[in-house]
Amino acid sequence: MDFFNCISLSKAQSLIESRLPVTATLIEEVLLPEALGRVVAVDIAAGEDLPPFSRSTVDGYAVLSRDTFGAGEGAPVMLDIIGEVFMGQAAGFSVRPGQAVIMPTGGMLPAGADAVVMLEHTERSDTETLLVLKPVAPGENVIAKGEDIRVGNIVMTSGTKLTPADIGALAACGIAKVKVRAQLKAGIISTGDEVVDITETPVGGQVRDINTYTLAAMLTEAGCKVTRYGVVKDKFEDLLATVGKAASENQLVLVSGGSSVGARDHTVQVIEELGRQDIVFHGLAVKPGKPTIFGMVGSVPVFGLPGHPVAAMTICQTLVLPVVYRLQGRGPNRVNCRIPARLTRNCASAPGRDDVLRVKLNWQGGEYLAEPVLGKSGLISVMTQADGVVRVPADSSGLYAGDIVTVEVIREA
Template sequence: MDFFNCISLRTAQGLVADALSVSPTGVEEVDLIQALGRVVAEDISAGSDLPPFSRSTVDGYAVLSRDTFGAGEGVPVMLAVVGEVLMGQSAEYSVVPGQAVVIPTGGMLPAGADAVVMLEYTECSDNETLLVLKPVAPGENVVVKGEDIKAGTVFITAGSKLTAAEIGALAACGIAKVKVFGRLTVGVISTGDEVVAVDVVPVGGQVRDINSYTLGAMLAETDCQVRYYGIIKDNYEKLRQAIIKAVTETKLVLVSGGSSVGARDHTVRVIEELGQQRVMFHGLAVKPGKPTIFGMIGQVPVFGLPGHPVAAMTVCQSLVIPAVKKMHGLRTGKAGIQVLAKLTRNIASAPGRDDFLRVRLVWREGEYLAEPVLGKSGLISVMTQADGIVRISAESSGLYAGDVVNVEVMREA
């Protein structure tokens, strides 16, 4: 195959998606407390109405709304207080015209009542007489039975990643266990004679292993189980054995470094030998991240990522993470957090490749500004200073100061 016959990011994403298994890695049932961030394996419907009864959203008085029409501070409406609803208990009263019932926030709405007057807009001349100082409309300050979720309604669909809000909805519906897709096991291998462990003091031309930790952390954030296979020197046989072990034990493998075209870059050769010529591309028209490899060894996808940390993280975010989401069974269509921001300076870009610009977000005078964080792909500080990434498409020759850009947020600004 031709080395560095660069293809577009979109083409690469399509090749990766087509090569992946369409079925996620098994299904397991987990307790609700362990379900955060997991991907739901089947549609979930409510077994009963939520809420199961109509209830008040404020402290006040349950009334017939038509009794309050025309009420004001100068002309209050007088109602008879006939009882009180207690929290956690059924409403024993039935409200008829001219009556009101004391009700707390969350209390069950009595039969006959269709609204609640807030406590702040009432006065009591005695324990049995209520003066209403402001009218309420039908349904005001009330959540009716089934208004949140109707019984039988599918409220979480298969392929959704469970958020804290959805965990709350499941709890409200009495669902204590959830069927989710199994976690994806991913192997991470770092390569290079110059790479040493993080607890080693580098000497000469050595550098500490950054990529194992950054890539592993990115994968862990997507609910993967990460296995580390250490640092492999620039030796074909050692890399071959490491990759054989990784593809045997995991469902996806990342190799950082060794993806260029130098004499010591063995990743392509190993994939071709083990995968029987199934290297699908070597070279990506993106910056940073040009020397990227993708191939299949059996049913296991193997990515060869650049050794420079920023390039490795950029390709991981744009190419590997979408693959992981598909293998996890995650529904497509939900984008990450994105904000619009105004670029603060001109940025040139070479047509024919996608450029990924790191930016810092600054809130100023009611809008976000995107300040480019410039630096070479080997500088990890470029990523630590950035809040997000702006993609400059291959059709563009750059951006101008003042352009409104879409920023994919990597962390809270």
């Protein structure tokens, strides 16, 4: 095929999607405390109602709501106090018309009662008589049995990445073990005669290896188990051996640098050699990230990313992470947090290519303002200042100050 024949971002996404397996990870069972951030492998159904009994949400008195209709401070309703419910114990009596029971927050609602009057809306004329100063509706200040989760309902669907709240819901249902996807194994290789490890002091035209660390951090944050294969010099045989090793040990491989068309850019030839001509595309009509490569080595997707840090991170965010989600069983269409914001300045774009604009978000006047963070693709500070990205489509010649744009958030507050 003709390399560096730039294709659109949407076409690249379709080509990648067509070549991926449904999922690349096995299923394993872990204890609930170890499940945070893991991806649920099978639907999880509730084995019991939650809560398992109707309970009060306030300190007060369990009553029949109809007994309180018309109650007011000038004309309180009088009820007989017949007992008290204690935390962790079942009520050993039923509430009948004209009666009330002392209730703690979280206490089990006695039979017959359908509401709880807040303590603040009552008075006691004596130890056995309650004065209700405000009416309650049926179900008020009560969580009914099964109102949160009903037995048999799906608590977590397959493909869910578990959050602290999800862990709490599973704990409430008594689910101590969870079947999750094994962590996706990803290998990262950095290339270039000029690239040295961060522990070394660059001399002459050398630069420290940034991409290995940024890309590994992005994939680790996405739930991958990352292996770094270090820096490989611009020698075909060395890169061939390292990519081959990485492809045999992982389910996804990223090669940073060596994706352009120079004499020392060997990534295309390496994927051809290992994948038997299986280059899917080389070149994107997108800025930054034009020299991106995608190919398959057997069933392992391999990306050749630009060497410039901003370009490498942008393509990782745009193309690689959706692959990670797909291989984790999270589906290809997962959407990151997106918010509307007002652009603060004009931003030109060349028609025929997708531009990825980095922006800093500021809250002002009741809305988010998106301030473009401008800089060349070799400047890592451009990414450290950005809170999100705005995608400028290929059929646009740019955006104008004041436009409402959709910002894909890449940094948590």
